[in-house]
Amino acid sequence: MKTLIKRVLVLAVLFALVSAGGLIGYGNQALRFEPLPKIVNVPPGTHLRSLSGILEREGVIGNAQVFWLMGRVMGKGGTLKAGAYALDKPLTPLELLDKIERGEIFQATVRFIEGWNWREIRAALAAQPLLINESAGMSHTELLRAMGAEETHPEGLLFPDTYFFSPHTSDIKVLRRAYRLQHEKLMAAWEKRAPGLPYRTPYEALVMASIVEKETGAAFERPQIAGVFLNRLKLGMRLQTDPTVIYGLGERFDGNLRKIDLQTDTPYNTYTRAGLPPTPIAMPSEAAIQAALNPAKTEALYFVSRGDGTHVFSSNLDAHNLAVNRFQR
Secondary structure (H helix, E strand, O other): OHHHHHHHHHHHHHHHHHHOOOOOOOOOOOEOOOOOOEEEEEOOOOOHHHHHHHHHHOOOOOOHHHHHHHHHHOOOOOOOOOEEEEEOOOEOHHHHHHHHHHOOOOOEEEEOOOOOOHHHHHHHHHOOOOEEOOOOOOOHHHHHHHHOOOOOOOOOOOOOOEEEEOOOEEHHHHHHHHHHHHHHHHHHHHHOOOOOOOOOOHHHHHHHHHHHHHHOOOHHHHHHHHHHHHHHHHHOOOOOOHHHHHHHHHHHOOOOOOHHHHHOOOOOOOOOOOOOOOOOOOOOOHHHHHHHHOOOOOOOOEEEEOOOOOEEEEOOHHHHHHHHHHHOO
16 A cells, blocks of 8 residues: 555656656656756755755756655655765756765865975965865965964975865865874874984974975985985085075076076075075975985985986085086086
8 A cells, every 4th residue: 555655646746747847857867967067065954855945046956846745755865965966967866866865975176296385286276166265365374373383484384185175165174184284294204203313393304305305206216315415414515406496586487597596595595505494495295204304324415317307426526526427418
């Protein structure tokens, strides 16, 4: 008897659908979303009737009352899960309800690439249309406070990774997660650092890691690059690393580093100033942080690019000049 009653109700729903002009489709007839993909947000506490209204307002269905009745008849809508749902292909009404009951929510992504600087991170955030760009008008001080950071400059403080978020999330939330993750990685590495390093604080190690990140694209070289720079620091030599000069030039850098650039003093010019620059110059990877805190034991004080992404390391200036003549001139 119950089965018979249910069939009668289903037939009633089908009749209602036909009477409504077939506005939502049923069974094997698919809902059609224009344009595709379409993102629909289901707030916490949504029930079947309110979901029907949301779908009608969003243009997913044509008649909320009929959709609600269909869901009731089919026993759907009792466990709707909040979140954003991507409707990227035609679905039947039952498939759509099943999707929301299962909680197949859509998550957008934004990716921070190791070696990026702060300007590149801001550009990536601004280019993601599903993020609310709340940080756009903030000063560094305001933004760092919103992120929960104690530092005075945002450069290098974020962990390079792919971050998932629900549509219409504030970019502050993404930045906060990236900041916390980088802080955790740095502090974990700091606790297991090699003895005898010249860093006074974990932040100084982060600065060094950013230089290591920018100096080589060959992962296996990072500890040796770090070892060279630490040898220079211990001897009181200037780091003389081009990426710091380029960072100091900012948007003035046109892709061609000139001799005059190396001679022009900025807070980041390690040819004109001794020691570490005042802040990181990029977003270092976990591998670069590990290299800065566990450098290779080496006597090398110099290195020069082979032109293939790797370097020749030398322990004295004569050997270095020979390598420069071979690979750079």
